[in-house]
Amino acid sequence: MKPWILGLTGGIGSGKSAVAHYFIDQGVHLVDADHAARWVVEPGTPALAKIVEHFGEGVLQSDGQLDRAALRSLIFQNPEQRLWLETLLHPLIGQEISQYLARAESPYAILVSPLLVESGQHRLAQRVLVIDAPEHLQVQRAMQRDQTSAEQVQAILKAQASREQRLQHADDVLLNDRNLAWLKSEVERLHNFYLTLRGGQP
Structure with missing residues (x-):
């Protein structure tokens, strides 16, 4: 079941x-949405590529990881940009979560x-x-x-x-x-x- x-x-x-x-x-069996949110923007993911295309290289750290602090400061005061980001990420995070939960024993x-x-x-x-x-x-x-x-x-x-x-x-x-x-x-x-x-x- x-x-x-x-x-x-x-x-x-x-x-x-x-x-x-x-x-x-x-x-x-437990999944943390915060972890899923990190998985979808790992280097090499389509979502990270879209974020860089939209916000520019400034949102990347030197090692190619997403610079969360830089991204946060860009969207914190800007509801439209935050909405753009959520529209991109929420469905992907939801997918990750569902796939992970489906493996529960x-x-x-x-x-x-x-x-x-x-x-x-x-x-x-x-x-x-x-x-x-x-x-x-x-x-x-x-x-x-x-x-x-x-x-x-x-x-x-x-x-x-x-x-x-x-x-x-x-x-x-x-x-x-x-x-x-x-x-x-x-x-x-x-x-x-x-x-x-x-x-x-x-």
């Missing part, structure tokens, strides 16, 4: 990565994506799990992890879907406001529940 797909998302600093690791420990597979809701990737999933955290904790965790300022974290929070938007799409919500041992036991509990589902629905 084909595995059903669980979409896993949450804002910056919500603890998505920790939750993803615990699911992998349970033997669940586990009863269900997980798509981890910080932009699950915004990018429309939630349509690839039969069920959505949102990792939620109080905003002050998100800011604190992200600052520690990325060594950035509270302002930068706030800016990223604003660019991501609001908690309300994400929670509207959620079938399950895991409020990650305690310690890792508790988080791990919650993931085990969810995993056992997911194993009882057919096609992601009770």
Whole structure:
């Protein structure tokens, strides 16, 4: 039987990565949309060639890899350019994700994506799990992890879907406001529940 797909998302600093690791420990096949987004623009890919043609050689590093920072600064203030890039990349990323998930051996597979809701990737999933955290904790965790300022974290929070938007799409919500041992036991509990589902629905 084909595995059903669980979409896993949450804002910056919500603890998505920790939750993803615990699911992998349970033997669940998992793909990260961020990794897929990197695969589609590796040197030699048609997408990278199109990006260079559109934005110029300035978006390449000396070794031929995409210079993400340079590209980000070009599209950050420019909605039209960002839309052009998303129109090119989102279908390709979706394809990569689908091919990868199709190889899953586990009863269900997980798509981890910080932009699950915004990018429309939630349509690839039969069920959505949102990792939620109080905003002050998100800011604190992200600052520690990325060594950035509270302002930068706030800016990223604003660019991501609001908690309300994400929670509207959620079938399950895991409020990650305690310690890792508790988080791990919650993931085990969810995993056992997911194993009882057919096609992601009770």
